[in-house]
Amino acid sequence: MKHDNISKEHRAFLQKSRRKTGVVNAVRLGLLLLLLGLWELVTALHWADPFLVSSPSRIAKTIASLYQEGTLFYHIGITLSETLIGFIAAILLGGVTALLLWWSETFRRILEPYIVVLNALPKIALGPLIIIWCGTGSRAIVFMTILVTVILVILHMLSAFLSADEGKVLLLRSMGANKAHILVKLVLPSSLPAFVSMLKVAVGMSWIGSIMGEYIVSRAGLGYLIVYGGQVFKLDLVMAATVILCFLAALMYFLVALLEKKLVRT
Amino acid sequence: MKEILAFDNVSLTYHTRQGEVTALKGLTFSLGEGEFAAMIGPSGCGKSTVLSLAAGLLTPSAGRVTRKGSIGYMLQRDELFPWRTIEKNLYLPLEVQKKNTPARRARALELAEKYGLSGFLKRYPSELSGGMRQRAALIRTLVMEPDILLLDEPFSALDYQTRLKVASDVSHILRSEKKAALLITHDISEAVSLADRIFVLTARPARLLASHETDFLSPDPLKRREEPRFSGWFETLWKELDP
Numbered sequence: 001m002k003h004d005n006i007s008k009e010h011r012a013f014l015q016k017s018r019r020k021t022g023v024v025n026a027v028r029l030g031l032l033l034l035l036l037g038l039w040e041l042v043t044a045l046h047w048a049d050p051f052l053v054s055s056p057s058r059i060a061k062t063i064a065s066l067y068q069e070g071t072l073f074y075h076i077g078i079t080l081s082e083t084l085i086g087f088i089a090a091i092l093l094g095g096v097t098a099l100l101l102w103w104s105e106t107f108r109r110i111l112e113p114y115i116v117v118l119n120a121l122p123k124i125a126l127g128p129l130i131i132i133w134c135g136t137g138s139r140a141i142v143f144m145t146i147l148v149t150v151i152l153v154i155l156h157m158l159s160a161f162l163s164a165d166e167g168k169v170l171l172l173r174s175m176g177a178n179k180a181h182i183l184v185k186l187v188l189p190s191s192l193p194a195f196v197s198m199l200k201v202a203v204g205m206s207w208i209g210s211i212m213g214e215y216i217v218s219r220a221g222l223g224y225l226i227v228y229g230g231q232v233f234k235l236d237l238v239m240a241a242t243v244i245l246c247f248l249a250a251l252m253y254f255l256v257a258l259l260e261k262k263l264v265r266t
Numbered sequence: 267m268k269e270i271l272a273f274d275n276v277s278l279t280y281h282t283r284q285g286e287v288t289a290l291k292g293l294t295f296s297l298g299e300g301e302f303a304a305m306i307g308p309s310g311c312g313k314s315t316v317l318s319l320a321a322g323l324l325t326p327s328a329g330r331v332t333r334k335g336s337i338g339y340m341l342q343r344d345e346l347f348p349w350r351t352i353e354k355n356l357y358l359p360l361e362v363q364k365k366n367t368p369a370r371r372a373r374a375l376e377l378a379e380k381y382g383l384s385g386f387l388k389r390y391p392s393e394l395s396g397g398m399r400q401r402a403a404l405i406r407t408l409v410m411e412p413d414i415l416l417l418d419e420p421f422s423a424l425d426y427q428t429r430l431k432v433a434s435d436v437s438h439i440l441r442s443e444k445k446a447a448l449l450i451t452h453d454i455s456e457a458v459s460l461a462d463r464i465f466v467l468t469a470r471p472a473r474l475l476a477s478h479e480t481d482f483l484s485p486d487p488l489k490r491r492e493e494p495r496f497s498g499w500f501e502t503l504w505k506e507l508d509p
Binding site: 170171173174175176190 | 321323337338339341342343345347349358359361362363410416
């Protein structure tokens with residue numbers, strides 16, 4: 001709210017709350033710097049073996065050398081595209097499935113036990129099957145990403161669709177609305193907040209899916225770097241890839257949060 | 267007076283896995299054009315079922331429901347869509363009924379203007395008071411230009427003061443638009459203060475117990491509450507409901 005003439009008390013209150021936000025941000029950043037500094041110090045003084053725990057400067061060097069070799073953005077690009085394709089495909093597939101399940105109660109009752117079992121199944125158990133069916137390329141990884149994410153999307157969206165307000169359904173029906181009207185006018189718009197909060201969870205799931213996929217089968221990508229680094233005991237590489245992953249996952253999460261701010265009225 | 271809605275010996279039985287429940291058994295009553303009727307009965311007697319039947323959302327198990335004209339349904343809560351502005355909420359019935367023409371939208375805005383909503387058209391429902399929201403819900407119902415209004419305890423979610431004001435509001439609007447209305451309520455004083463005709467239902471399975479025509483001097487619910495005969499009517503209905 002904008003007020004030109006606000007009271008003294010209110011101005012003081014605003015100042016105080018702004019100062020508090022500033023303190024929180026400063027301490028957040030300070031904590032990160034402190035941890036990085038400690039990590040660097042402990043390894044520089046050889047209290048901990050940098051060969052085993054790496055260190056911020058070694059991670060930075062590793063990332064820089066990946067960049068100089070020209071493979072940094074190659075690996076990032078591969079993992080990012082696998083994650084995004086899997087993410088988007090899972091959202092579309094899951095969204096449409098949830099719609100069909102909402103549309104027909106019979107269909108819903110038939111498929112319910114299958115969905116429950118698929119949800120409980122640890123998807124990594126399907127690893128060997130996925131390699132045999134999809135080969136050892138990116139297809140297998142995208143498939144794994146979809147598999148991990150899609151059930152979550154279905155369950156989340158179905159429960160949002162089904163929780164559309166009964167009174168509003170009755171109101172629409174009294175106006176002569178058919179099922180398509182109820183879907184378009186009520187169910188879809190009222191599910192928007194649930195959709196965005198689902199996106200937030202699905203972002204995390206699709207990263208799990210793509211990295212898990214790369215663990216099982218891959219020749220490139222951040223997950224590949226982590227597995228490879230582990231096998232040849234180059235923990236700097238493992239750490240560097242993990243740090244990059246952290247950045248990417250956070251970036252994707254913030255983009256979704258931004259979308260939420262734009263889409264959802266509070 | 268011409269009949270606009272008639273129930274002829276209507277029965278309705280609900281079936282669920284747990285068993286069957288007879289909500290109405292041989293219910294007969296009728297509503298005239300432009301008449302404001304209220305229906306009271308013990309709670310859980312199937313009053314809302316009557317409205318669903320009148321609206322054509324349910325089919326009677328036996329008997330006949332005859333309706334000459336279109337209906338508008340007003341519910342306990344305003345059911346305004348929170349993601350739409352008041353203006354867009356008023357257009358909702360037009361969109362659903364594929365009558366979203368400039369002329370009908372202009373008519374909707376005219377109604378909004380006439381009944382004091384024009385300042386709120388660009389606002390969202392959450393920015394309006396409970397009373398204002400219920401008024402917006404009524405205007406949304408009127409936008410459909412219904413011949414009969416079905417009111418399902420439309421004031422029961424409001425606090426007492428707002429409730430009296432909104433009831434008076436609704437009564438004034440419906441009378442000046444000359445609409446027939448069937449109000450379902452469990453509040454005897456609300457029924458007496460608003461309606462020209464009062465139907466009393468029995469406990470489930472509901473039948474018609476009595477039908478009264480009230481004889482107030484004023485159509486205004488607030489003035490009616492001050493008339494001496496108000497308490498007489500209240501007592502009569504109270505005894506019928508709780509013999």
